[in-house]
Amino acid sequence: MASSLASPSPTSSFIRNKKDLGVSAFPSTSQIAIQKCKKQASKKIVSVMAPQQSERKPATTGSVKTGMTMTEKILAKASEKPRLSPGDNVWVNVDILMTHDVCGPGSIGIFKKEFGQNAKVWDREKIVIIPDHYIFTSDERANRNVDILRDFCTEQNIKYFYDIKDLSNFKANPDYKGVCHVALAQEGHCRPGEVLLGTDSHTCTAGAFGQFATGIGNTDAGFVLGTGKLLLKVPPTLRFVMDGEMPPYLLAKDLILQIIGEISVAGATYKAMEFVGTTVESLNMEERMTLCNMVVEAGGKNGVVPADSTTFKYLEGKTSLPYEPVYSDAQASYLSEYRFDISKLEPLVAKPHSPDNRALARECKDVKVDRVYIGSCTGGKTEDFLAAAKVFLASGKKVKVPTFLVPATQKVWLDLYTLPVPGSGGKTCSQIFEEAGCDTPASPSCGACLGGPKDTYARMNEAKVCVSTTNRNFPGRMGHKEGQIYLASPYTAAASALTGYVTDPREFLQ
Incomplete structure (x- = not known):
């Protein structure tokens, strides 16, 4: 993620009434009401013209009196803690670790160096290895990377290795899937309430399933390969409420470009981005994946959408493992809240x-x-x-x-x-x-x-x-x-x- 910011978008010149209400808008033909509500001293959200809250499901982790966000609950469960707050550092039990041909060889090298050449991974059924980046090429080093993955998976008897051998015809490779973030969902590796880590910044895509998903580096991945654990800092949460009927000329890509344009590429640095509202509820799973996919372009640690009937229907027939969805408490504290009337948004580009x-x-x-x-x-x-x-x-x-x-x-x-x-x-x-x-x-x-x-x-x-x-x-x-x-x-x-x-x-x- 680049640390430098581009020059302000021309649309930023149309921000007005920011001092009074935190409202920004595009030109009059595209007015979008956005209320940004800062965290108050009481740690409660005060929202301007807030719509009536829908009924929330009871919390499954922690105390309702103090309240936790979805991200805090998932990490509390994974670290076997009754309650967590932003800034806490905890050892988290990992449900799925994913790596691919670009970062896999480096992660494997670190694992072997630190745990031993003959060491075994912590759980061969919780590791998913997906060649997908530099595949259809004659580049020898790119091809070598896939060979390294194949040798490691054979040595460790990794259950979920989606291999490709015949580069001239991908259809001749029944195990080959393609892009890891989409394949993880299609193959049933994404489940509500779980922790999924991957050696790719867009691992956050899986947050669409109501789980904690984030990208990690090769060193962290090497450690997870050997232990199944990782030390993580609990991020504060930004809440994005999107209401209104989705116009037929908009897609989730427009929604996330609007958000990134509003908060900047550094606006969510090491923060969870939680997406709720009637517009989000109307999105299918692939559109929710698009929304969560680009939170890292805003610097986000993870993106998350509450699991619902759309999620559960998508998962039917894809996974046989039990899972437990979690939902933010009504009393949960958010660092900031942003509100959008999506019905007034226009198609965007970056x-x-x-x-x-x-x-x-x-x-x-x-x-x-x-x-x-x-x-x-x-x-x-x-x-x-x-x-x-x-x-x-x-x-x-x-x-x-x-x-x-x-x-x-x-x-x-x-x-x-x-x-x-x-x-x-x-x-x-x-x-x-x-x-x-x-x-x-x-x-x-x-x-x-x-x-x-x-x-x-x-x-x-x-x-x-x-x-x-x-x-x-x-x-x-x-x-x-x-x-x-x-x-x-x-x-x-x-x-x-x-x-x-x-x-x-x-x-x-x-």
Whole structure:
């Protein structure tokens, strides 16, 4: 996570009445009521025009009199403590440890150095190893990393190793999944109330399932491999209340770009970000994953969404292990609270070179685009491609710039060729993409989201302007250090592909 901030977004000039109510807004055509309520001396939240609170489920951990947030409860349970407060340092029992081909070899090396060459991992069934980053490449060092993972998993008899051997045809590898954060959910490794750690900053994606999920370094992962424990500091919690009906031209990517633009890339540094409200409750699981995925772009330690019927239905048939959801107490203390009326939000982008460089998509209509990229853990899920297909279908036109499609996992790739797009008369995403002139969906992986070796599919090897559904737009992130990346939702990305300019998707969806 970059520590430096980009220059303030032009939209920040429209903040007004901040001194009195903590209300900020976009121009009059896009007024968004946001009340930010600071923690009072009594440690209670005072909210301006707060909607009536829905009934909360009883706490399963700690004292209701003092109250704890979801994150505090999960860590209290995992550390076998009756109560925790922000700032407490506790040894936490880990439920799942995930690593991949970039950080796995380093974590394994540290484990062997500190615990011994012949040491055994703490629990072979709680370790998930997923090659996904630098896979479809001829780079020898990248290929070596996967070999190291394979040798370690064979040596340790790791139950959940999603291997790939035939790089020429990913479909010939039934165990290979693709992007770790999406695969973790699809394969049933995400469960409410648990602690999931991974050697990747976007491990926070799993917080969508009502669990504590965060990224850790190789040294920490090496220690967890040997002990199943990690010393963690309990983060304070920021609460984001999103109410209002979700407009048909918005996606969760717009919501998280709005939040990051509001608080900055350092606004949630080592803080939990809890997402609640009627809008959040209406989101499907993949959209909730998008929301939690990018909390790290605000510096967040973890993101979390309360588990509900949507969560439980998604998990049916994916996991047979019991789990216990937890919910924040009504008396829980939050560091700050932000409120949004989502019904008044407009499609957004994050301009180069920072995820908090927020702007309205329509404000960037004169920005000429060289390419569009739809993929990654953030924007390469089935729902993301269905959204893009919806825009292409509505337009009936062909794209004007190269449009690259990289499904996150094998399952997503299969969905593109089998699931009918609503309102299409039975057409699949792949058929609609072909008719629109997009590239053929590529092999599932992290792809060009983080650049990778020079032969990585769709890598920016030249200084171009790209609209992308990925999560970061720092210089060099997708390859060339002079490339310009506009982060956007799949709706906005597809609309931009059709015009060759950054485009508000309402041009095709209304």
